[in-house]
Amino acid sequence: MSTVETGAPRPRWRFALSWAELDVFTGNCVPGVLRPVAALVTCLGEDRFRPAVLRFAGGRESAFVAVWPPDRPGPPGDAPGMDDLRDVALAEVHDLSCLVCAARYRALYPEAGLPLFGTHLAAHRLVSGCPRCGSDFAASRVQALALLPSL
Numbered sequence: 001m002s003t004v005e006t007g008a009p010r011p012r013w014r015f016a017l018s019w020a021e022l023d024v025f026t027g028n029c030v031p032g033v034l035r036p037v038a039a040l041v042t043c044l045g046e047d048r049f050r051p052a053v054l055r056f057a058g059g060r061e062s063a064f065v066a067v068w069p070p071d072r073p074g075p076p077g078d079a080p081g082m083d084d085l086r087d088v089a090l091a092e093v094h095d096l097s098c099l100v101c102a103a104r105y106r107a108l109y110p111e112a113g114l115p116l117f118g119t120h121l122a123a124h125r126l127v128s129g130c131p132r133c134g135s136d137f138a139a140s141r142v143q144a145l146a147l148l149p150s151l
Helices: 032-044 118-123
Strands: 013-016 020-024 049-056 061-067 089-097 104-110
Touching: 032 049, 032 061, 032 089, 061 104, 089 118
Parallel strands: none
Antiparallel strands: 013 020, 020 049, 049 061, 061 089, 089 104
16 A cells, blocks of 8 residues: 555545545555554455545544445446445444344444435345344344454
8 A cells, every 4th residue: 555755544546525535445554543443344354345534525534434335346446436436335333232132243334324325225235133133123223234243
């Protein structure tokens, strides 16, 4: 992974949105804000989960995981277009608990409130229910883009 002259990690892909900029990283060279997320995503062993920073027009940054649908890994080239974000969801790491059996999970929880990304969840296979007791989402309230391994 390359870095700019200041030594700061450079994103693999940069997407310019009208209201924000999304930087998506690959490999181990990520900004400090993404290190915890990058370590968890690496454990999943799938290229479709990529650490990302969403930089809002006002300057605020938020750490996310950019999640491509299972049938589409990330953009193929160095100069991605907006079509490469088709069906990409953004997720945050959350701790979830089953309301039926109290099992606890660390999970990638979809961020559905952001413009553009919230409408893309239909392209993904969600974990929808508790794997431990088998309760569905309505009872367990466990729903995620992926469950993370225990560290």
